[in-house]
Amino acid sequence: MLPDLANRALTAVIWVMGEPITYRRRGEQWPARGVYQASYVALDQDTGVQVRSTQPVLLVKRTDLPVSPQQGDEVEVRGKAWHVRDPQPDGHDGWLLMLHRKDRR
Numbered sequence: 001m002l003p004d005l006a007n008r009a010l011t012a013v014i015w016v017m018g019e020p021i022t023y024r025r026r027g028e029q030w031p032a033r034g035v036y037q038a039s040y041v042a043l044d045q046d047t048g049v050q051v052r053s054t055q056p057v058l059l060v061k062r063t064d065l066p067v068s069p070q071q072g073d074e075v076e077v078r079g080k081a082w083h084v085r086d087p088q089p090d091g092h093d094g095w096l097l098m099l100h101r102k103d104r105r
Contacts, residue, residue, distance in 0.1 A: 006092035006093065007092060007093040010059075010061055010090075010092060010093055010094050011061065013035060013059070014033050014034065014035060014059070014060070014061055014064075015033075017035045018033035018034055018035050019033065019034065019035075019036060019077065019078070020032075020033060021033065021034045021036075021058065021060070021075055021076060021077045022075070022076040023060075023065055023067075023069075023073065023074075023075055024073065024074040024075070024076070025067060025070070025073045025074070030065060030066060030067075032060055032061075032064040032065055033060070033064060034058045034059055034060040034064075034075075034077065034097075035058070035059040035060075036056070036057075036058050036077045036078065037056065037057050037058075037059075038054070038056050039054050039055065039056070055098055055099075056082065056098075056099045056101075057096055057097060057098055057099060058075060058077060058082075058096075058097045058099060059090065059094055059095070059096055059097075060094060060095050060097065061093055061094050061095075062089075062093050062094060062095060063093065065095075068087075068095075069084050069087035069095050069097055070084065070087065071084055071085065071086065071087065072084065073087075074102065075097065075099065080101070080102075081101075081102040082099040082100060082101060082102055083099065083100045083101075083102050084097050084098070084099065084100075085098045085099060085100040086098035
């Protein structure tokens with residue numbers, strides 16, 4: 001019951017708040033939707049205190065991508081290119097992707 005409820009909630013969040021993204025790996029690319037946040041609040045594992053960071057993140061559903069995200073993959077969101085720095089499963093049916101701005105050359 002709980003996994004199904006979590007999946008429905010994630011689907012609704014991405015449907016309402018998501019925006020188009022392009023996910024890329026080794027010359028292949030896939031359109032998807034994701035929820036982008038320019039900053040992310042995390043908890044310090046030792047103290048439990050909230051830590052603010054300017055770490056941009058992107059939440060995507062596992063089923064919206066044909067591959068499991070890996071460090072070094074690329075994502076385009078809001079016209080900007082990002083590297084996936086750290087992909088983390090969200091514990092349900094999604095991925096929380098920690099992003100790093102791709103160098104402009």
